[in-house]
Amino acid sequence: MTAHAHDIRLKIIDLDRSSVSRRLTAIMLAQDRRTQPDYQRPWVPQWSVLHNHNIRALDEAEDHVRRHEWAAIVISKGLESDLRRALLNGSVEYSPSSAMTALVSTGRNPIPVSRYIQPALDAMAQYAANEYARIQIVKLQTNTDPLLSTTSINQANRQALLTPIWYTDVDVSPFSFGIAPIAPLFAVFVSLGCTLATQVLLKLSSVELYDIINHHHLAIALHLLMLLWSTILGLFSTLAFLAFRGPQYNAMRLGLPINAARFFAIMFTFDAAILASSQWIFFWITVLPPDLIPLALITLMTPSSASSTVSLDLIPGGLRWIAAIPAHNSAMLFRTITSGAYSQVGTNVGILVGEIVFMFIVNMVIIMVRQDWLLSGYVDAAGWYRKSIFYKAPPRYVVCSENEVELETDSLSLATTHTINILDDSETPEGIQYTLYGR
Numbered sequence: 001m002t003a004h005a006h007d008i009r010l011k012i013i014d015l016d017r018s019s020v021s022r023r024l025t026a027i028m029l030a031q032d033r034r035t036q037p038d039y040q041r042p043w044v045p046q047w048s049v050l051h052n053h054n055i056r057a058l059d060e061a062e063d064h065v066r067r068h069e070w071a072a073i074v075i076s077k078g079l080e081s082d083l084r085r086a087l088l089n090g091s092v093e094y095s096p097s098s099a100m101t102a103l104v105s106t107g108r109n110p111i112p113v114s115r116y117i118q119p120a121l122d123a124m125a126q127y128a129a130n131e132y133a134r135i136q137i138v139k140l141q142t143n144t145d146p147l148l149s150t151t152s153i154n155q156a157n158r159q160a161l162l163t164p165i166w167y168t169d170v171d172v173s174p175f176s177f178g179i180a181p182i183a184p185l186f187a188v189f190v191s192l193g194c195t196l197a198t199q200v201l202l203k204l205s206s207v208e209l210y211d212i213i214n215h216h217h218l219a220i221a222l223h224l225l226m227l228l229w230s231t232i233l234g235l236f237s238t239l240a241f242l243a244f245r246g247p248q249y250n251a252m253r254l255g256l257p258i259n260a261a262r263f264f265a266i267m268f269t270f271d272a273a274i275l276a277s278s279q280w281i282f283f284w285i286t287v288l289p290p291d292l293i294p295l296a297l298i299t300l301m302t303p304s305s306a307s308s309t310v311s312l313d314l315i316p317g318g319l320r321w322i323a324a325i326p327a328h329n330s331a332m333l334f335r336t337i338t339s340g341a342y343s344q345v346g347t348n349v350g351i352l353v354g355e356i357v358f359m360f361i362v363n364m365v366i367i368m369v370r371q372d373w374l375l376s377g378y379v380d381a382a383g384w385y386r387k388s389i390f391y392k393a394p395p396r397y398v399v400c401s402e403n404e405v406e407l408e409t410d411s412l413s414l415a416t417t418h419t420i421n422i423l424d425d426s427e428t429p430e431g432i433q434y435t436l437y438g439r
Contacts, residue, residue, distance in 0.1 A: 004314045005116045008045035010124075011072035013053070013061050018080035024100070024165065025049060027131045028073065028124055045070070045120050062103055066172040066341055070113070070313075071104040071121045073128070073167070086160030094157045096166035100125060107173030107255075107339025109311040110181050122169075129165040136164055173341035176254045179244055180338075184269070184331040185308040187237035189301070191230075191274045192281065196297070198229055199278065199285045203383065219364045226278050234271035238263060255338045265337045272352040273330030277304070279359035280326075286366050289383050289390075307331070324351060 012028055014021045032047040050072070055061050061074045079099050086094035102125050106113045140153075140161075153161065179186070242258065249255060256262065277300060284296030307328035312320055322328055329348040336343050373379045377386065377393060384391040 004316065005112070006044060006046055008070055008112070008117065008313050010045050010047050010117065010120065011050045011065075011069050012047060013050045013055060013064075013072050013074045015055065015058070015061070015077040016075050016079045020080040020083060021075040023135070024075055024128050024132060027128045027135075031124065031127055031131075045116060047124065058101060061101075062170065062172045065103045065105050066107075067343060069103075069105060070108060071102070071117050073121070073125055074101040074103060076100065083160055083164055086157035088155070090155050090157045092157060094160045096129075096159055096163045097168045099165045100129070100167040102167050102169050103172050104169070105173045105341045106171050107175035107335050107341030109309075109335070110175050111309055112311050112314055125167040129163075129167065132165045133163055137162075173339040174253055174255055175335060175339040175341065179241070180255075181309060183241055183245075184273070184334040185305060185327060187240065187270050188273050188277060188304065188308070188327050188330060191233040191237060191270070192277055192300075194233060195226075195229065195274065195278045195281065198225075199282050203282075203285050216364065219367045222282070222367070223279075223360055223363065226282065227275060230271050230275035230278055233274050234267050234269075237270040237274075238267040241266065256340055258338075262337050266334060269330050269333040269337065272349075272356065273326040276326035276352055276355045276359065279356065279363060283359065283363055283366055286363070286370055286383075289379075289385055289388060304328075324355070326352060326355060 012025055014025055028047055029049070035044050050064075053064070055064060056077075058074060058076070061072065065072050076099055082094060083099075085092045102121050104113060104118055104121055242263075245255070258266075280300055281296065285293055288296060303322050303325055304327035306315075307322035307325045308331035312323055315322075329351050332342075332344055333348045335341060336345060336348075370379070374381070379385055380392045382390075382392070
């Protein structure tokens, strides 16, 4: 992640559009240009100015950052006029911390925010404030600034003179409760652990049904069982989140309040991710022999853990296919529901539903294929292939003899006697004889 932290873009939003705000912007952009060529510090995000925006107030800037950005420094509207009055009249109240606001969206992904974005945000805001104060003192001494040329040191507000600029931190999408970074990942992993035994049981118990149930009906029944089990696990995961989110969740505004709508939205998120992952596991359990099933779990668990905790902005382009993994989309939905940040609901829900439908079709086909393999003796009931040393051939019924005899009766004129052997690789043949009667 560290090698790609510089791909993150943080914004500067100028609401004042004055000479003071332009100077602050120039200071921050100059500092950004000095740090970016330093490849010994790849964890430093880049900065840029948000141009051509219609943002006129701080609350509009907060909404923009919540929906689209990682973080931004907002230069407050009216900064130059407030600073001028404070420099000219010491009795005027002036608050340096209202000059800039450092907005951060923790709900987009708390891990990169804590490791890279919040430190970079504080460092840039502090540097800009200290550098502006230094430049102002130099210009006051040299009398080269029109804003300071008429200022009397004795009459100026001391804070406006020595510390003209400071900032206030605001988290526009709080996502700071204790289990926030791992809540969706933990819910999916624990649920898949509960699902694994069920999947194996479905594989083994369905063998006896292949001869008596249409494979389409069997596939639908198995998916209905997976849907029911995923719904139960999703409900348990949602209740677990409510239980372990911490007692300060509402008191300290660590996330959005959980009402009925958000409760069921979180439950749907967990249900969809568990069902899509269960279908993936069912496919591989159905196809693979028992000794390769752990490989299928690794191919699911490893990218799932990475995609649900790491931001796509911090991984190489060749690995961004993990955006299609159910765990990634459920994690994004969970963060959006509980914090309101970076809403991609349409994309996330579309991917989850599309994967569920696609895997339903694939599993319909694979159940039919396994039915054919099993009845032809290519695999056994446990899933071992014929060439495996663990393969146990299923019983095969072979007609060994057929004899016709004439019967002296008015109602029956012919009888056929068949002898059938039950063949098994581990047992001696056992004969069964039966007779068919016909006219």
